[in-house]
Amino acid sequence: MQPSRREYNIVVLGAGGVGKSCLTAQFVQNVWIESYDPTIEDSYRKVVDVDGKSCILEILDTAGTEQFKIYLKTGKYCLPYRLILEALLINGFLLVYSITSLTSFQELTPIRDAILRIKEVDDVPLVIVGNKSDLEGDRQVSKNRANHLSRKWGNVPLYESSARRRQNVDEVFFNLTRQLMKKHSGD
Ligand code: GDP
Numbered sequence: 040m041q042p043s044r045r046e047y048n049i050v051v052l053g054a055g056g057v058g059k060s061c062l063t064a065q066f067v068q069n070v071w072i073e074s075y076d077p078t079i080e081d082s083y084r085k086v087v088d089v090d091g092k093s094c095i096l097e098i099l100d101t102a103g104t105e106q107f108k109i110y111l112k113t114g115k116y117c118l119p120y121r122l123i124l125e126a127l128l129i130n131g132f133l134l135v136y137s138i139t140s141l142t143s144f145q146e147l148t149p150i151r152d153a154i155l156r157i158k159e160v161d162d163v164p165l166v167i168v169g170n171k172s173d174l175e176g177d178r179q180v181s182k183n184r185a186n187h188l189s190r191k192w193g194n195v196p197l198y199e200s201s202a203r204r205r206q207n208v209d210e211v212f213f214n215l216t217r218q219l220m221k222k223h224s225g226d
């Protein structure tokens with residue numbers, strides 16, 4: 040009998056319009072869809088084989104950033120209650136910005152702060168994703184700047200991806216999966 044597969048919950052977070060839905064669709068269904076309803080929030084299951092091991096990813100594609108605009112009295116960013124509950128159950132995070140939007144990059148820090156606060160940890164499996172790498176001419180976030188953030192967070196894996204060209208899409212999800220497999224290998 041086959042041993043049952045491990046299952047991991049991961050969530051795709053980031054500003055509206057950075058390409059979260061396109062990245063998820065490329066990874067899960069191998070399709071490029073030009074335009075998504077930005078309010079759509081959905082989850083997908085995919086069996087993933089990494090390094091000869093198989094697991095199931097439950098991927099939550101979130102809808103935009105409005106959820107992060109709720110402030111606590113402290114003035115810091117916070118997640119809505121629903122996402123707080125989910126964040127506790129979530130194993131790994133993809134933090135997506137667009138290389139063409141500095142503000143989307145600047146949103147990553149409060150998002151990560153909120154996650155760490157909710158989970159009451161110093162570190163969590165995550166990958167930083169600079170999407171729309173095909174739009175080099177419109178770049179607002181240098182590779183250097185993104186590398187700096189990755190180092191500041193303890194050398195968090197960083198990829199520039201293009202959902203449109205399907206570049207570095209699998210790599211992003213596989214990197215997170217490897218982190219999760221490693222973290223939970225002793226469970
Ligand atoms: P979300 O709000 O983060 O889910 O963003 P979407 O996945 O809906 O994408 C927002 C817009 O960016 C859409 O018009 C997509 O066609 C476009 N887009 C997404 N990924 C890429 C990419 O890698 N390259 C380019 N050029 N456009 C992209």
Ligand code: MG
Pocket residue numbers: 059060061075076077078079100101102103
């Ligand atoms: Mg979306």
